[in-house]
Amino acid sequence: MTSTLSLDSASSLDAATVARYIDHTLLKPEATDADVAALIAEAAELGTYSICVSPSMLPLRIPAGADVKVAVVCGFPSGKHHSVIKAAEAALAIEQGADEVDMVIDIGAAKAGRFDDVQADIAAVRAAIPAxxxxxxxxxxxxxTDAEIVGVCQASVAAGADFVKTSTGFHPAGGATVHAVRLMKQTVGDRAEVKASGGVRSxxxxxxxxEAGATRLGVSGSAALLSGATPADAAGSY
Structure with a gap:
Protein backbone atom coordinates (compact mmCIF):
# COMPACT_ATOMS: atom_id res chain seq x y z
CA MET A 1 0.00 0.00 0.00
CA THR A 2 1.17 3.52 -0.77
CA SER A 3 1.97 5.60 2.28
CA THR A 4 0.69 9.15 2.76
CA LEU A 5 2.90 11.68 1.01
CA SER A 6 4.06 14.96 2.46
CA LEU A 7 2.74 18.12 0.85
CA ASP A 8 6.13 18.77 -0.75
CA SER A 9 6.30 15.21 -2.07
CA ALA A 10 2.75 15.35 -3.47
CA SER A 11 3.43 18.70 -5.12
CA SER A 12 6.38 17.18 -6.96
CA LEU A 13 4.25 14.55 -8.72
CA ASP A 14 3.97 14.90 -12.47
CA ALA A 15 0.95 14.24 -14.68
CA ALA A 16 2.08 10.74 -15.65
CA THR A 17 2.45 9.74 -12.01
CA VAL A 18 -0.90 11.22 -10.98
CA ALA A 19 -2.54 9.42 -13.91
CA ARG A 20 -1.68 6.10 -12.25
CA TYR A 21 -3.82 7.14 -9.25
CA ILE A 22 -6.90 7.67 -11.43
CA ASP A 23 -9.95 5.52 -12.05
CA HIS A 24 -11.11 7.21 -15.28
CA THR A 25 -14.85 7.27 -14.74
CA LEU A 26 -18.07 7.34 -16.75
CA LEU A 27 -21.26 6.73 -14.76
CA LYS A 28 -23.77 8.99 -16.46
CA PRO A 29 -27.09 7.17 -17.01
CA GLU A 30 -27.11 8.16 -20.69
CA ALA A 31 -23.68 6.66 -21.39
CA THR A 32 -23.56 4.54 -24.56
CA ASP A 33 -21.30 1.75 -25.76
CA ALA A 34 -19.55 4.29 -27.96
CA ASP A 35 -18.97 6.55 -24.96
CA VAL A 36 -17.38 3.69 -23.03
CA ALA A 37 -15.19 2.74 -26.00
CA ALA A 38 -13.98 6.35 -26.08
CA LEU A 39 -13.37 6.20 -22.32
CA ILE A 40 -11.19 3.12 -22.72
CA ALA A 41 -9.20 4.71 -25.53
CA GLU A 42 -8.67 7.89 -23.52
CA ALA A 43 -7.63 5.92 -20.43
CA ALA A 44 -5.02 4.05 -22.47
CA GLU A 45 -3.75 7.31 -23.94
CA LEU A 46 -3.59 9.11 -20.60
CA GLY A 47 -2.12 6.15 -18.73
CA THR A 48 -4.78 6.03 -16.00
CA TYR A 49 -4.84 3.06 -13.66
CA SER A 50 -8.32 1.97 -14.62
CA ILE A 51 -11.70 2.87 -15.99
CA CYS A 52 -14.83 2.81 -13.82
CA VAL A 53 -18.22 2.14 -15.43
CA SER A 54 -21.73 0.95 -14.69
CA PRO A 55 -22.20 -2.84 -14.55
CA SER A 56 -24.60 -2.91 -17.50
CA MET A 57 -21.75 -1.79 -19.77
CA LEU A 58 -19.91 -5.09 -19.30
CA PRO A 59 -18.32 -7.03 -20.85
CA LEU A 60 -15.75 -4.67 -22.36
CA ARG A 61 -13.00 -4.97 -24.92
CA ILE A 62 -9.72 -3.63 -23.58
CA PRO A 63 -7.21 -3.29 -26.42
CA ALA A 64 -4.30 -5.70 -26.36
CA GLY A 65 -1.35 -4.15 -24.60
CA ALA A 66 -3.41 -1.50 -22.80
CA ASP A 67 -2.53 -1.44 -19.10
CA VAL A 68 -6.02 -0.50 -17.94
CA LYS A 69 -7.96 -2.24 -15.18
CA VAL A 70 -11.77 -2.35 -15.11
CA ALA A 71 -13.69 -1.15 -12.04
CA VAL A 72 -17.47 -1.42 -11.76
CA VAL A 73 -19.91 0.15 -9.31
CA CYS A 74 -22.31 -1.93 -7.21
CA GLY A 75 -25.47 -0.88 -5.37
CA PHE A 76 -24.98 2.46 -7.05
CA PRO A 77 -25.71 5.25 -6.30
CA SER A 78 -28.11 4.95 -3.34
CA GLY A 79 -26.74 1.89 -1.55
CA LYS A 80 -30.32 0.96 -0.69
CA HIS A 81 -30.11 -2.44 -2.35
CA HIS A 82 -30.41 -5.69 -0.44
CA SER A 83 -27.05 -7.24 0.41
CA VAL A 84 -27.96 -10.34 -1.61
CA ILE A 85 -28.49 -8.15 -4.68
CA LYS A 86 -25.23 -6.28 -4.14
CA ALA A 87 -23.35 -9.54 -3.79
CA ALA A 88 -24.93 -10.97 -6.95
CA GLU A 89 -24.22 -7.77 -8.89
CA ALA A 90 -20.60 -7.81 -7.78
CA ALA A 91 -20.15 -11.48 -8.65
CA LEU A 92 -21.66 -10.98 -12.10
CA ALA A 93 -19.39 -8.00 -12.72
CA ILE A 94 -16.32 -10.10 -11.94
CA GLU A 95 -17.62 -12.91 -14.13
CA GLN A 96 -17.97 -10.40 -16.97
CA GLY A 97 -14.42 -9.14 -16.66
CA ALA A 98 -14.25 -6.53 -13.89
CA ASP A 99 -11.09 -6.41 -11.80
CA GLU A 100 -12.49 -4.21 -9.02
CA VAL A 101 -15.87 -3.44 -7.48
CA ASP A 102 -16.87 -0.13 -5.89
CA MET A 103 -19.91 -0.81 -3.67
CA VAL A 104 -22.13 1.73 -1.91
CA ILE A 105 -23.00 1.16 1.74
CA ASP A 106 -26.49 1.60 3.20
CA ILE A 107 -25.96 5.21 4.24
CA GLY A 108 -29.10 5.20 6.35
CA ALA A 109 -27.73 2.33 8.42
CA ALA A 110 -24.60 4.37 9.06
CA LYS A 111 -26.63 7.44 10.02
CA ALA A 112 -28.56 5.29 12.49
CA GLY A 113 -25.33 3.99 14.02
CA ARG A 114 -25.99 0.44 12.82
CA PHE A 115 -22.37 -0.28 11.98
CA ASP A 116 -22.78 -4.02 12.46
CA ASP A 117 -25.31 -3.95 9.61
CA VAL A 118 -22.92 -1.89 7.49
CA GLN A 119 -20.20 -4.45 8.15
CA ALA A 120 -22.49 -7.36 7.26
CA ASP A 121 -23.48 -5.65 4.00
CA ILE A 122 -19.85 -5.21 3.01
CA ALA A 123 -18.97 -8.73 4.13
CA ALA A 124 -21.65 -10.16 1.84
CA VAL A 125 -20.02 -8.52 -1.18
CA ARG A 126 -16.54 -9.50 0.01
CA ALA A 127 -17.66 -13.12 0.20
CA ALA A 128 -18.94 -12.92 -3.37
CA ILE A 129 -15.65 -11.50 -4.69
CA PRO A 130 -12.88 -12.85 -2.45
CA ALA A 131 -9.36 -11.42 -2.42
CA THR A 145 -20.46 13.10 10.65
CA ASP A 146 -16.85 12.52 11.60
CA ALA A 147 -17.91 9.88 14.12
CA GLU A 148 -19.98 8.12 11.46
CA ILE A 149 -17.06 8.22 9.01
CA VAL A 150 -14.86 6.55 11.62
CA GLY A 151 -17.50 3.92 12.37
CA VAL A 152 -18.04 3.07 8.72
CA CYS A 153 -14.31 2.89 8.02
CA GLN A 154 -13.84 0.54 10.95
CA ALA A 155 -16.70 -1.63 9.68
CA SER A 156 -15.18 -1.66 6.20
CA VAL A 157 -11.80 -2.86 7.46
CA ALA A 158 -13.43 -5.48 9.66
CA ALA A 159 -15.35 -6.79 6.63
CA GLY A 160 -12.17 -7.12 4.57
CA ALA A 161 -12.46 -4.14 2.22
CA ASP A 162 -9.35 -3.08 0.32
CA PHE A 163 -10.37 0.59 0.04
CA VAL A 164 -12.70 3.06 1.66
CA LYS A 165 -13.95 5.63 -0.82
CA THR A 166 -15.43 9.04 -0.17
CA SER A 167 -18.34 9.48 -2.54
CA THR A 168 -20.55 8.45 -5.42
CA GLY A 169 -20.40 11.96 -6.88
CA PHE A 170 -24.20 11.91 -7.09
CA HIS A 171 -25.20 12.85 -3.52
CA PRO A 172 -26.45 16.42 -2.95
CA ALA A 173 -24.32 16.69 0.21
CA GLY A 174 -21.22 16.85 -1.98
CA GLY A 175 -18.11 14.86 -2.76
CA ALA A 176 -14.61 14.35 -1.47
CA THR A 177 -12.93 16.74 0.94
CA VAL A 178 -9.37 16.82 2.22
CA HIS A 179 -10.70 16.58 5.77
CA ALA A 180 -12.68 13.41 5.03
CA VAL A 181 -9.78 11.76 3.19
CA ARG A 182 -7.40 12.53 6.03
CA LEU A 183 -9.84 11.22 8.65
CA MET A 184 -10.49 8.07 6.63
CA LYS A 185 -6.77 7.40 6.25
CA GLN A 186 -6.14 8.00 9.95
CA THR A 187 -8.88 5.50 10.75
CA VAL A 188 -7.89 2.68 8.40
CA GLY A 189 -4.12 3.16 8.70
CA ASP A 190 -2.27 0.47 6.77
CA ARG A 191 -5.23 -1.91 6.85
CA ALA A 192 -6.86 -0.36 3.77
CA GLU A 193 -6.38 2.37 1.20
CA VAL A 194 -8.44 5.48 0.49
CA LYS A 195 -10.05 6.57 -2.76
CA ALA A 196 -11.16 10.19 -3.19
CA SER A 197 -13.99 10.70 -5.64
CA GLY A 198 -16.64 13.29 -6.32
CA GLY A 199 -15.51 16.78 -7.26
CA VAL A 200 -11.83 15.98 -7.87
CA ARG A 201 -11.58 18.22 -10.92
CA SER A 202 -8.22 20.01 -10.92
CA GLU A 211 -1.24 14.47 0.26
CA ALA A 212 -4.15 13.73 2.62
CA GLY A 213 -3.75 9.99 2.09
CA ALA A 214 -5.62 8.98 -1.06
CA THR A 215 -3.96 6.32 -3.20
CA ARG A 216 -6.73 6.30 -5.80
CA LEU A 217 -8.80 9.08 -7.37
CA GLY A 218 -12.18 8.82 -9.10
CA VAL A 219 -12.14 11.35 -11.93
CA SER A 220 -14.44 11.88 -14.89
CA GLY A 221 -12.54 14.80 -16.44
CA SER A 222 -9.14 13.12 -16.38
CA ALA A 223 -7.69 14.73 -19.50
CA ALA A 224 -8.49 18.22 -18.26
CA LEU A 225 -7.24 17.47 -14.76
CA LEU A 226 -3.94 16.09 -16.01
CA SER A 227 -3.43 19.05 -18.32
CA GLY A 228 -3.83 21.36 -15.33
CA ALA A 229 -7.19 22.69 -16.46
CA THR A 230 -10.65 22.46 -14.90
CA PRO A 231 -13.37 20.74 -16.96
CA ALA A 232 -15.76 23.24 -18.51
CA ASP A 233 -18.77 21.04 -17.69
CA ALA A 234 -18.30 19.49 -14.28
CA ALA A 235 -22.01 19.13 -13.55
CA GLY A 236 -22.83 15.64 -12.36
CA SER A 237 -19.17 14.65 -12.48
CA TYR A 238 -18.06 11.64 -10.51
Whole structure:
Protein backbone atom coordinates (compact mmCIF):
# COMPACT_ATOMS: atom_id res chain seq x y z
CA MET A 1 0.00 0.00 0.00
CA THR A 2 1.17 3.52 -0.77
CA SER A 3 1.97 5.60 2.28
CA THR A 4 0.69 9.15 2.76
CA LEU A 5 2.90 11.68 1.01
CA SER A 6 4.06 14.96 2.46
CA LEU A 7 2.74 18.12 0.85
CA ASP A 8 6.13 18.77 -0.75
CA SER A 9 6.30 15.21 -2.07
CA ALA A 10 2.75 15.35 -3.47
CA SER A 11 3.43 18.70 -5.12
CA SER A 12 6.38 17.18 -6.96
CA LEU A 13 4.25 14.55 -8.72
CA ASP A 14 3.97 14.90 -12.47
CA ALA A 15 0.95 14.24 -14.68
CA ALA A 16 2.08 10.74 -15.65
CA THR A 17 2.45 9.74 -12.01
CA VAL A 18 -0.90 11.22 -10.98
CA ALA A 19 -2.54 9.42 -13.91
CA ARG A 20 -1.68 6.10 -12.25
CA TYR A 21 -3.82 7.14 -9.25
CA ILE A 22 -6.90 7.67 -11.43
CA ASP A 23 -9.95 5.52 -12.05
CA HIS A 24 -11.11 7.21 -15.28
CA THR A 25 -14.85 7.27 -14.74
CA LEU A 26 -18.07 7.34 -16.75
CA LEU A 27 -21.26 6.73 -14.76
CA LYS A 28 -23.77 8.99 -16.46
CA PRO A 29 -27.09 7.17 -17.01
CA GLU A 30 -27.11 8.16 -20.69
CA ALA A 31 -23.68 6.66 -21.39
CA THR A 32 -23.56 4.54 -24.56
CA ASP A 33 -21.30 1.75 -25.76
CA ALA A 34 -19.55 4.29 -27.96
CA ASP A 35 -18.97 6.55 -24.96
CA VAL A 36 -17.38 3.69 -23.03
CA ALA A 37 -15.19 2.74 -26.00
CA ALA A 38 -13.98 6.35 -26.08
CA LEU A 39 -13.37 6.20 -22.32
CA ILE A 40 -11.19 3.12 -22.72
CA ALA A 41 -9.20 4.71 -25.53
CA GLU A 42 -8.67 7.89 -23.52
CA ALA A 43 -7.63 5.92 -20.43
CA ALA A 44 -5.02 4.05 -22.47
CA GLU A 45 -3.75 7.31 -23.94
CA LEU A 46 -3.59 9.11 -20.60
CA GLY A 47 -2.12 6.15 -18.73
CA THR A 48 -4.78 6.03 -16.00
CA TYR A 49 -4.84 3.06 -13.66
CA SER A 50 -8.32 1.97 -14.62
CA ILE A 51 -11.70 2.87 -15.99
CA CYS A 52 -14.83 2.81 -13.82
CA VAL A 53 -18.22 2.14 -15.43
CA SER A 54 -21.73 0.95 -14.69
CA PRO A 55 -22.20 -2.84 -14.55
CA SER A 56 -24.60 -2.91 -17.50
CA MET A 57 -21.75 -1.79 -19.77
CA LEU A 58 -19.91 -5.09 -19.30
CA PRO A 59 -18.32 -7.03 -20.85
CA LEU A 60 -15.75 -4.67 -22.36
CA ARG A 61 -13.00 -4.97 -24.92
CA ILE A 62 -9.72 -3.63 -23.58
CA PRO A 63 -7.21 -3.29 -26.42
CA ALA A 64 -4.30 -5.70 -26.36
CA GLY A 65 -1.35 -4.15 -24.60
CA ALA A 66 -3.41 -1.50 -22.80
CA ASP A 67 -2.53 -1.44 -19.10
CA VAL A 68 -6.02 -0.50 -17.94
CA LYS A 69 -7.96 -2.24 -15.18
CA VAL A 70 -11.77 -2.35 -15.11
CA ALA A 71 -13.69 -1.15 -12.04
CA VAL A 72 -17.47 -1.42 -11.76
CA VAL A 73 -19.91 0.15 -9.31
CA CYS A 74 -22.31 -1.93 -7.21
CA GLY A 75 -25.47 -0.88 -5.37
CA PHE A 76 -24.98 2.46 -7.05
CA PRO A 77 -25.71 5.25 -6.30
CA SER A 78 -28.11 4.95 -3.34
CA GLY A 79 -26.74 1.89 -1.55
CA LYS A 80 -30.32 0.96 -0.69
CA HIS A 81 -30.11 -2.44 -2.35
CA HIS A 82 -30.41 -5.69 -0.44
CA SER A 83 -27.05 -7.24 0.41
CA VAL A 84 -27.96 -10.34 -1.61
CA ILE A 85 -28.49 -8.15 -4.68
CA LYS A 86 -25.23 -6.28 -4.14
CA ALA A 87 -23.35 -9.54 -3.79
CA ALA A 88 -24.93 -10.97 -6.95
CA GLU A 89 -24.22 -7.77 -8.89
CA ALA A 90 -20.60 -7.81 -7.78
CA ALA A 91 -20.15 -11.48 -8.65
CA LEU A 92 -21.66 -10.98 -12.10
CA ALA A 93 -19.39 -8.00 -12.72
CA ILE A 94 -16.32 -10.10 -11.94
CA GLU A 95 -17.62 -12.91 -14.13
CA GLN A 96 -17.97 -10.40 -16.97
CA GLY A 97 -14.42 -9.14 -16.66
CA ALA A 98 -14.25 -6.53 -13.89
CA ASP A 99 -11.09 -6.41 -11.80
CA GLU A 100 -12.49 -4.21 -9.02
CA VAL A 101 -15.87 -3.44 -7.48
CA ASP A 102 -16.87 -0.13 -5.89
CA MET A 103 -19.91 -0.81 -3.67
CA VAL A 104 -22.13 1.73 -1.91
CA ILE A 105 -23.00 1.16 1.74
CA ASP A 106 -26.49 1.60 3.20
CA ILE A 107 -25.96 5.21 4.24
CA GLY A 108 -29.10 5.20 6.35
CA ALA A 109 -27.73 2.33 8.42
CA ALA A 110 -24.60 4.37 9.06
CA LYS A 111 -26.63 7.44 10.02
CA ALA A 112 -28.56 5.29 12.49
CA GLY A 113 -25.33 3.99 14.02
CA ARG A 114 -25.99 0.44 12.82
CA PHE A 115 -22.37 -0.28 11.98
CA ASP A 116 -22.78 -4.02 12.46
CA ASP A 117 -25.31 -3.95 9.61
CA VAL A 118 -22.92 -1.89 7.49
CA GLN A 119 -20.20 -4.45 8.15
CA ALA A 120 -22.49 -7.36 7.26
CA ASP A 121 -23.48 -5.65 4.00
CA ILE A 122 -19.85 -5.21 3.01
CA ALA A 123 -18.97 -8.73 4.13
CA ALA A 124 -21.65 -10.16 1.84
CA VAL A 125 -20.02 -8.52 -1.18
CA ARG A 126 -16.54 -9.50 0.01
CA ALA A 127 -17.66 -13.12 0.20
CA ALA A 128 -18.94 -12.92 -3.37
CA ILE A 129 -15.65 -11.50 -4.69
CA PRO A 130 -12.88 -12.85 -2.45
CA ALA A 131 -9.36 -11.42 -2.42
CA UNK A 132 -7.23 -10.76 -4.40
CA UNK A 133 -10.13 -9.12 -6.25
CA UNK A 134 -10.33 -5.50 -5.12
CA UNK A 135 -13.31 -4.23 -3.11
CA UNK A 136 -13.78 -0.51 -2.55
CA UNK A 137 -16.47 0.72 -0.16
CA UNK A 138 -18.18 4.01 -0.97
CA UNK A 139 -19.20 5.62 2.31
CA UNK A 140 -20.69 8.93 1.04
CA UNK A 141 -18.53 10.88 3.48
CA UNK A 142 -20.18 14.26 2.88
CA UNK A 143 -23.45 12.88 4.27
CA UNK A 144 -21.78 11.57 7.46
CA THR A 145 -20.46 13.10 10.65
CA ASP A 146 -16.85 12.52 11.60
CA ALA A 147 -17.91 9.88 14.12
CA GLU A 148 -19.98 8.12 11.46
CA ILE A 149 -17.06 8.22 9.01
CA VAL A 150 -14.86 6.55 11.62
CA GLY A 151 -17.50 3.92 12.37
CA VAL A 152 -18.04 3.07 8.72
CA CYS A 153 -14.31 2.89 8.02
CA GLN A 154 -13.84 0.54 10.95
CA ALA A 155 -16.70 -1.63 9.68
CA SER A 156 -15.18 -1.66 6.20
CA VAL A 157 -11.80 -2.86 7.46
CA ALA A 158 -13.43 -5.48 9.66
CA ALA A 159 -15.35 -6.79 6.63
CA GLY A 160 -12.17 -7.12 4.57
CA ALA A 161 -12.46 -4.14 2.22
CA ASP A 162 -9.35 -3.08 0.32
CA PHE A 163 -10.37 0.59 0.04
CA VAL A 164 -12.70 3.06 1.66
CA LYS A 165 -13.95 5.63 -0.82
CA THR A 166 -15.43 9.04 -0.17
CA SER A 167 -18.34 9.48 -2.54
CA THR A 168 -20.55 8.45 -5.42
CA GLY A 169 -20.40 11.96 -6.88
CA PHE A 170 -24.20 11.91 -7.09
CA HIS A 171 -25.20 12.85 -3.52
CA PRO A 172 -26.45 16.42 -2.95
CA ALA A 173 -24.32 16.69 0.21
CA GLY A 174 -21.22 16.85 -1.98
CA GLY A 175 -18.11 14.86 -2.76
CA ALA A 176 -14.61 14.35 -1.47
CA THR A 177 -12.93 16.74 0.94
CA VAL A 178 -9.37 16.82 2.22
CA HIS A 179 -10.70 16.58 5.77
CA ALA A 180 -12.68 13.41 5.03
CA VAL A 181 -9.78 11.76 3.19
CA ARG A 182 -7.40 12.53 6.03
CA LEU A 183 -9.84 11.22 8.65
CA MET A 184 -10.49 8.07 6.63
CA LYS A 185 -6.77 7.40 6.25
CA GLN A 186 -6.14 8.00 9.95
CA THR A 187 -8.88 5.50 10.75
CA VAL A 188 -7.89 2.68 8.40
CA GLY A 189 -4.12 3.16 8.70
CA ASP A 190 -2.27 0.47 6.77
CA ARG A 191 -5.23 -1.91 6.85
CA ALA A 192 -6.86 -0.36 3.77
CA GLU A 193 -6.38 2.37 1.20
CA VAL A 194 -8.44 5.48 0.49
CA LYS A 195 -10.05 6.57 -2.76
CA ALA A 196 -11.16 10.19 -3.19
CA SER A 197 -13.99 10.70 -5.64
CA GLY A 198 -16.64 13.29 -6.32
CA GLY A 199 -15.51 16.78 -7.26
CA VAL A 200 -11.83 15.98 -7.87
CA ARG A 201 -11.58 18.22 -10.92
CA SER A 202 -8.22 20.01 -10.92
CA UNK A 203 -4.61 18.94 -10.67
CA UNK A 204 -4.37 20.84 -7.39
CA UNK A 205 -7.41 18.92 -6.10
CA UNK A 206 -5.67 15.67 -6.99
CA UNK A 207 -2.44 16.63 -5.24
CA UNK A 208 -4.34 17.72 -2.12
CA UNK A 209 -6.19 14.41 -1.94
CA UNK A 210 -2.98 12.42 -2.43
CA GLU A 211 -1.24 14.47 0.26
CA ALA A 212 -4.15 13.73 2.62
CA GLY A 213 -3.75 9.99 2.09
CA ALA A 214 -5.62 8.98 -1.06
CA THR A 215 -3.96 6.32 -3.20
CA ARG A 216 -6.73 6.30 -5.80
CA LEU A 217 -8.80 9.08 -7.37
CA GLY A 218 -12.18 8.82 -9.10
CA VAL A 219 -12.14 11.35 -11.93
CA SER A 220 -14.44 11.88 -14.89
CA GLY A 221 -12.54 14.80 -16.44
CA SER A 222 -9.14 13.12 -16.38
CA ALA A 223 -7.69 14.73 -19.50
CA ALA A 224 -8.49 18.22 -18.26
CA LEU A 225 -7.24 17.47 -14.76
CA LEU A 226 -3.94 16.09 -16.01
CA SER A 227 -3.43 19.05 -18.32
CA GLY A 228 -3.83 21.36 -15.33
CA ALA A 229 -7.19 22.69 -16.46
CA THR A 230 -10.65 22.46 -14.90
CA PRO A 231 -13.37 20.74 -16.96
CA ALA A 232 -15.76 23.24 -18.51
CA ASP A 233 -18.77 21.04 -17.69
CA ALA A 234 -18.30 19.49 -14.28
CA ALA A 235 -22.01 19.13 -13.55
CA GLY A 236 -22.83 15.64 -12.36
CA SER A 237 -19.17 14.65 -12.48
CA TYR A 238 -18.06 11.64 -10.51
Missing amino acids: PLVLKVIIESAAL FDDALAMI
